[in-house]
Amino acid sequence: MAESWATLGVDLHLEPTGSGLRRGLTDALREAVRTGRLAPGTRLPSSRTLAADLGIARNTVADAYADLVAEGWLTARQGSGTRVGDRTVVPPADPSRSRREQHRPTYDLRPGTPDLASFPRAAWLKAARRAFTAAPNDALGYGDPRGRVELRTALAGYLARARGVRTDPDRILICSGFAHALGLLATVLRSRGTRTAAVEAYGLPPHRDLLTAAGLRTRPLPYDELGTDIGELSGVGAVLLTPAHQFPMGVSLHRDRRTAVVDWARRTGGLVLEDDYDGEFRYDRQPIGALQDLDPDRVVHLGTASKSLAPALRLAWMVLPPGLTDEAVAAKGGHDTCGVLDQLTLAEFITSGAYDRHVRAARLRYRRRRDALVAALASRAPEVRVTGIAAGLHAVLRLPPGTEKPVLQAATWQGLALHGLTYFRHREAVAEPLDALVVGYGTPPDHAWTGALDALCRVLP
């Protein structure tokens, strides 16, 4: 009966044991219906047939079918069996979105999102009230394309104090998140004639895609234990780096390489884009200052409130060299695109000290999680080596060779969302692929953290 299933065209990677069978089957079927691989009206095999085909209990299949009937994806009628329903809803365009909405995992240990449950709602509302009450009427109009001066002023002070960034409010540009900022810079670089940007061999694929979309070729720089290797930059116009805490590997860029990349920029007129995404969260050592401090004329410093507060604020900033400010502002368009109320609130949040208080509390919370992760792995997964834990909201778990893929598969069936290191690897990277997980320990709310850690340990070799 394997044919009947193959005919349905559904990719199923069933682990023959484990508690997540029903969920995994449900998810796979739902995805097949959603994407149209199972057309409306298609008759599904009987639960008995499919169970035999998959070597699982018939009840598991019957339960999965029932779930999907309840959700409206399937219909079941006496005498005509189970069929794919006629969906009137337009299928969503973005698969990552639909995965988020419809395949919500039990536990999420993917990196990139802080603990949203600990967002300081009351303090934020208080700051919003204060900021909004004090704002002049014309703050409500079409604004300065650079963003509100209150926020740029607060950031200039904060970044100097906390990250060693050298700037003034006139050279700060507020953006709707890091991706917005990077997209603007890519546009500016391309219009200046830059054709190739160097990126780290491991990094976020959506960031590379943004550069590509603007017409830039991305070239991966090799990675070793000193961080990214800056050696070979001929023909490159800009370098995108995460110097304080390499994403995802977690090391900080060696001081010789910090100097080397700035020297390269000075020599060639190149530009360094410093992605300082989680500079606030450093646990074991003194904070590592911003690379921008080495040469504010050649380094663009980029920061965001997405990790320190929440992505939903859609507030990020770039600190621009004087020679780039006008072009970046022009690329943003004739007026501001970021909501003024949140800008005023963040300014008030920073200047009142609430931001520092929140960051300190969050640092403590994340550090405890990190320690729990390291302890659990030491006792329950001794074959796994944890790295990149001096800072940030994620760790890299090095796995025995050949085990990344099966571990990820097992995780899916446990309802545990995980990213393997392979996801982050540039397709032209030359070094041998490493088997590893990138575990974001910031994401789960406190009450789910122990359960998430358990689920993780269960799938590790």
Added chain:
Amino acid sequence: MAESWATLGVDLHLEPTGSGLRRGLTDALREAVRTGRLAPGTRLPSSRTLAADLGIARNTVADAYADLVAEGWLTARQGSGTRVGDRTVVPPADPSRSRREQHRPTYDLRPGTPDLASFPRAAWLKAARRAFTAAPNDALGYGDPRGRVELRTALAGYLARARGVRTDPDRILICSGFAHALGLLATVLRSRGTRTAAVEAYGLPPHRDLLTAAGLRTRPLPYDELGTDIGELSGVGAVLLTPAHQFPMGVSLHRDRRTAVVDWARRTGGLVLEDDYDGEFRYDRQPIGALQDLDPDRVVHLGTASKSLAPALRLAWMVLPPGLTDEAVAAKGGHDTCGVLDQLTLAEFITSGAYDRHVRAARLRYRRRRDALVAALASRAPEVRVTGIAAGLHAVLRLPPGTEKPVLQAATWQGLALHGLTYFRHREAVAEPLDALVVGYGTPPDHAWTGALDALCRVLP
């Protein structure tokens, strides 16, 4: 001594009489320094020389110089006269911004901004608190690129009820203002192979520029007393219209032409972009429903909170035909770029009825202003004909031929910011240019409205 002034390269259009001489001279000089036309260190003519040159009182020049010394633009030293100062501030990139910041007029009657002083701050903060308190934690993460479902749901209901728009939340895309929305649509159109978009002969230049920036040619459609003439659309892939209240002329599109443009779209596969920027403010008749109602498959309906509430919210929306939704969402990028808190607050504002209450109060306020404008013009400027007053926040004041330019010049010298109709005219428009002003009566706060109206009447023929 006219040479000495010409050497300075400053454009001066001095009205020989009037109370605004000092201000006008100060503004012109400041602008010349700011833009670098007067280089740092340049020695200015003595106040006596310049006064003789311009035929004005020496004190007026001395006062203007003193103002600019106080502001730091000029320096005055015993024995070395008045010179242009050494500015360390980087000159801003965007002239419209610098005009806003540094040449703030006494009265502003340019259209496009509502009365910011009447923004319902207390009600908004109350809604923010309610919405934010009720929001689930994952509302704070990276969001659906279409925007928050709460806001899309609230808008679907509101737009159906208030504007006759046919839609559901899945086909609404939240954007950071109208310009963001139009930019996304232009990108989608261009990538579909559209080369030419028809626009109204009179409209906002920045909107035409957005289309041009995306690679589209804009072709002006003639304007007459029935609104925009839809007749000639060969080779056009999309039409950008303001059907409810033509901007800036103020008429609503005749029903025959509404039908004609939708017929054209059906026949040719073209697309109509309906800019419904001020649909909420209609005074004299029943609201004119959305054009989108005639064919939701061929009309994109665009709306904004910038006129009904405030531009600073940076919230606009488009209602997309099913066949365009995925592409527009993809153009917006992988996740939401609009702040979630304001989205949740606006959703709460709409569903709680606060939005309707605010709009009703604002409609009453603007209607009173419009009536005062019409009455003042009737008694004090009988040569001026007012049109386009059935709706919206602006009126068109038709002037005797040849008088638009001198009236605008006089207004500048009175510290009154005004737009002439010429500013809005497409450079390829064929009809004979009309002399007129486009007066935005929403912009001044209540306390300044009478003064603004006086200033306006003073400069009219």
